[in-house]
Amino acid sequence: MKNLPLLTLLFLISCSSNITPVDDGLEKQIFHFGNGSEPQGIDPHIVTGVPEHHILISLCEGLTIPNPFGDGNLPGAAESWQISEDGMEYIFNLRKNAKWSNGDDVTAEDFVWSWQRILTASLGSQYPDMLYYLVGAAEYHTGEINDFSEVGVKALNKYTLKVSLKAPTPFFIGMLSHYSTWPVHKDTVLEHGSIDDRNGQWTRPGNFVCNGAFNLKSWELNNKIIVEKNPNYWDASNVKLNQIHYYPVSNVMTEDRMFRAGQLHVTSTLPSQKCPIYIEENNPDLRIDPYMGTYFYRLNTNNSVLKDVRVRKALAYSIDRKLLVDKVTKCGQIPAYSFTPPGSNGYQPETSIAFDPELAKQLLNEAGYSDNNAFPKLEILFNTNEDHRKVALAIQQMWQQNLGISVELVNQDWKVYLSREMVGDFQVSRAGWIGDYEDPNTFLDLMRPNRGNNKTGWENAAYDSLVAKANSTNDQTERYKLLNEAEKILIENMPIIPLYTYVRNYQLSSDVKGYNPHILDHHHPKFIYLERE
Amino acid sequence: MISIFFKRLLLAIPVLLAVASLTFFLVKLAPGGPFDADKAVSPQVLKNLNEAYNLNASEWEQYVDYMTGILKGDFGPSFRFPGRSVSEMIATGLPVTFELAFYAILIALLIGVSSGVLAALKRNTYLDFIPMAIAMIGICVPTFLMGPLLVLIFGINLEILPVSGWGQLPGDKILPSITLGFAYAAYIARLSRGGMLEVLNQDFIRTARAKGLTESNVVIKHAMQGGLIPVVSFLGPAIAGLLAGSFVVETIFQIPGLGRFYVEAAFNRDYTMILGTTIFFSAMIVFFNLLSDLAAMWLNPRSRDNS
Numbered sequence: 001m002k003n004l005p006l007l008t009l010l011f012l013i014s015c016s017s018n019i020t021p022v023d024d025g026l027e028k029q030i031f032h033f034g035n036g037s038e039p040q041g042i043d044p045h046i047v048t049g050v051p052e053h054h055i056l057i058s059l060c061e062g063l064t065i066p067n068p069f070g071d072g073n074l075p076g077a078a079e080s081w082q083i084s085e086d087g088m089e090y091i092f093n094l095r096k097n098a099k100w101s102n103g104d105d106v107t108a109e110d111f112v113w114s115w116q117r118i119l120t121a122s123l124g125s126q127y128p129d130m131l132y133y134l135v136g137a138a139e140y141h142t143g144e145i146n147d148f149s150e151v152g153v154k155a156l157n158k159y160t161l162k163v164s165l166k167a168p169t170p171f172f173i174g175m176l177s178h179y180s181t182w183p184v185h186k187d188t189v190l191e192h193g194s195i196d197d198r199n200g201q202w203t204r205p206g207n208f209v210c211n212g213a214f215n216l217k218s219w220e221l222n223n224k225i226i227v228e229k230n231p232n233y234w235d236a237s238n239v240k241l242n243q244i245h246y247y248p249v250s251n252v253m254t255e256d257r258m259f260r261a262g263q264l265h266v267t268s269t270l271p272s273q274k275c276p277i278y279i280e281e282n283n284p285d286l287r288i289d290p291y292m293g294t295y296f297y298r299l300n301t302n303n304s305v306l307k308d309v310r311v312r313k314a315l316a317y318s319i320d321r322k323l324l325v326d327k328v329t330k331c332g333q334i335p336a337y338s339f340t341p342p343g344s345n346g347y348q349p350e351t352s353i354a355f356d357p358e359l360a361k362q363l364l365n366e367a368g369y370s371d372n373n374a375f376p377k378l379e380i381l382f383n384t385n386e387d388h389r390k391v392a393l394a395i396q397q398m399w400q401q402n403l404g405i406s407v408e409l410v411n412q413d414w415k416v417y418l419s420r421e422m423v424g425d426f427q428v429s430r431a432g433w434i435g436d437y438e439d440p441n442t443f444l445d446l447m448r449p450n451r452g453n454n455k456t457g458w459e460n461a462a463y464d465s466l467v468a469k470a471n472s473t474n475d476q477t478e479r480y481k482l483l484n485e486a487e488k489i490l491i492e493n494m495p496i497i498p499l500y501t502y503v504r505n506y507q508l509s510s511d512v513k514g515y516n517p518h519i520l521d522h523h524h525p526k527f528i529y530l531e532r533e
Numbered sequence: 534m535i536s537i538f539f540k541r542l543l544l545a546i547p548v549l550l551a552v553a554s555l556t557f558f559l560v561k562l563a564p565g566g567p568f569d570a571d572k573a574v575s576p577q578v579l580k581n582l583n584e585a586y587n588l589n590a591s592e593w594e595q596y597v598d599y600m601t602g603i604l605k606g607d608f609g610p611s612f613r614f615p616g617r618s619v620s621e622m623i624a625t626g627l628p629v630t631f632e633l634a635f636y637a638i639l640i641a642l643l644i645g646v647s648s649g650v651l652a653a654l655k656r657n658t659y660l661d662f663i664p665m666a667i668a669m670i671g672i673c674v675p676t677f678l679m680g681p682l683l684v685l686i687f688g689i690n691l692e693i694l695p696v697s698g699w700g701q702l703p704g705d706k707i708l709p710s711i712t713l714g715f716a717y718a719a720y721i722a723r724l725s726r727g728g729m730l731e732v733l734n735q736d737f738i739r740t741a742r743a744k745g746l747t748e749s750n751v752v753i754k755h756a757m758q759g760g761l762i763p764v765v766s767f768l769g770p771a772i773a774g775l776l777a778g779s780f781v782v783e784t785i786f787q788i789p790g791l792g793r794f795y796v797e798a799a800f801n802r803d804y805t806m807i808l809g810t811t812i813f814f815s816a817m818i819v820f821f822n823l824l825s826d827l828a829a830m831w832l833n834p835r836s837r838d839n840s
């Protein structure tokens with residue numbers, strides 16, 4: 001009897017927590033979403049990052065939306081569009097029934113103002129270059145011109161938007177599903193600050209107005225963001241979810257436990273050590289979806305040892321990528337033999353990188369390294385993370401075994417790693433790149449000279465002109481041919497060593513329907529609903 | 534005692550100023566800046582961002598600016614979270630961290646003092662060995678192990694408590710409070726046992742017993758007052774440590790407290806947030822140390838009389 005109070009307490013607790021959020025969500029159509037980390041904010045012109053995107057895609061809508069059933073995009077705020085024959089002029093016909101969450105009409109002028117906002121230098125947006133393809137956009141952003149009417153975006157009338165590009169840009173439609181091109185409600189933004197106010201309070205619950213399928217209900221910092229169905233959304237009748245709860249769970253183990261305890265419908269990722277176990281167990285909730293991202297090593301071509309292309313090739317040819325994905329990453333990753341992931345919007349890279357330790361050794365000999373002239377110690381830089389360490393350990397082993405090179409692993413805090421990469425204070429450094437839009441250009445553009453994310457010091461005029469030429473043609477077959485040639489030059493010069501193509505691995509409750517695999521991991525919430533079989 | 538309180542409070546001002554100044558220059562020494570990201574921004578964008586946050590001004594100008602700001606109570610805007618001020622973020626996280634620390638210290642005191650006193654009274658019996666062995670385990674097992682272990686047992690296997698959250702689901706405050714409190718309970722148990730043993734052997738206790746006081750009266754009224762002074766002295770730094778060190782428990786249990794902001798700010802190089810939280814936590818440490826010193830002084834008749 002002494003334990004009676006304790007037993008009563010336990011009984012009460014067990015009774016009250018029997019219904020998990022996932023069960024409850026099924027009944028009320030509330031989607032519980034594990035969202036990685038606390039979003040920086042929800043101003044589409046200021047934030048960057050994946051958690052931010054997950055929330056923004058439910059709150060705002062661009063001219064197009066991602067297609068959950070295949071490649072390409074579906075009409076969003078624009079119901080249709082025409083592209084001129086030369087591919088340089090786009091006319092978007094906006095939906096006449098598209099409304100902001102406060103009931104105002106979504107107009108062409110709203111897009112013009114929004115694009116002016118992101119191109120306003122003093123706003124400090126980190127994605128203005130997404131619109132640099134427009135006539136005059138880069139010039140306006142850098143202050144060369146001050147009159148926004150010279151920029152290639154015009155409202156022809158209330159519902160017609162004309163966009164003029166510098167060159168035919170076949171991936172322009174795809175770029176429009178990136179949040180930096182989405183509209184913001186002018187009156188709301190100006191009510192709480194100026195056009196270039198980074199700290200404006202318009203994104204707070206109660207103030208926030210946008211044109212997406214959901215509206216911001218509440219935002220508890222580091223705890224939960226709740227969005228609820230927006231009755232003013234043009235396609236509200238097809239939106240089945242009533243609410244989405246976003247949880248910023250930065251610890252992957254915590255997220256995994258939350259999922260197992262029925263507190264989440266979907267996780268942002270998976271503890272890497274658990275993935276092989278879940279595969280072995282045939283866990284029905286495990287999802288391994290294709291993802292447009294590449295895990296690679298950057299080689300500093302300004303380094304005295306690595307400036308020799310033979311050395312770079314030797315390093316690349318002595319890595320067994322298949323072994324790496326089978327025995328180290330072990331979660332469905334695909335060995336990468338090109339920088340651009342295969343199948344990006346129909347693009348198939350024709351490059352290959354052999355695993356040939358003999359050839360690698362021979363190349364190293366040709367570069368002047370032998371038993372008498374040993375190869376100097378090499379350093380692999382990576383940001384502190386157990387998964388990166390495992391990959392680096394495997395590569396260290398392969399280089400030691402196949403080439404006799406001694407390799408040192410250097411891990412650094414994220415910001416230190418970034419700053420060392422930025423100033424070129426590294427030999428080999430771990431890197432990853434996820435496409436911003438569905439086109440090989442989002443990868444190949446990276447390695448052009450003077451691109452901030454090149455970071456390898458590698459410059460190649462032929463490569464640069466091929467990518468530039470590809471972007472000035474409107475013929476997709478011709479374009480992919482040119483990009484393929486560029487890709488071959490890149491792999492032939494090896495300033496980067498592709499290791500594997502990412503996959504999206506996460507857990508998804510079987511109650512969730514319509515959450516289809518998407519190569520950019522974009523999931524428009526209007527296609528998602530909850531149903532138990 | 535009041536004069537001591539004010540004297541110590543005055544002393545806190547230069548301490549906090551020194552902390553603020555040192556932190557200001559130290560955070561700038563760390564490589565990397567708040568706007569470095571995986572997708573590097575162009576020099577033009579970086580310049581715009583630095584301008585927006587006054588980072589283009591000289592270090593000295595920024596320092597003067599910042600110090601003038603904090604004297605007015607303005608800790609500046611967060612670099613990581615545009616539109617949020619540091620003061621707002623501290624105000625959001627603090628009540629949660631305080632609540633967690635409060636439950637934890639309550640659990641720590643309840644378990645710690647009772648088992649410590651009991652162990653001292655029943656020295657060299659099972660009632661001494663068992664609680665002290667558990668206390669040793671409590672001191673040795675870190676919270677990052679204890680937390681997931683409790684979650685695994687009570688959350689996943691027995692399914693009687695939620696595995697995460699704070700005030701979202703019934704009972705979700707229990708496991709984090711126990712996890713955080715347990716380590717401190719262990720320290721308190723050992724401290725109170727030691728303190729009590731020392732006091733129980735002293736003359737005035739023998740006198741009290743000789744006068745015919747009941748055992749509970751002797752223990753509670755006489756022995757504990759002196760025996761718990763080490764615990765009280767420990768409480769000041771412990772509470773400050775609980776507040777500043779709740780990061781691990783907050784992360785394991787997905788609790789929106791200040792600890793997570795503090796640590797993540799350092800990783801993000803969110804300069805103003807690092808400064809704001811550091812100054813704030815320093816103030817807390819100074820304050821709670823002062824409180825515990827005063828309490829210990831009040832409990833100890835000798836120093837009480839002297840003051």
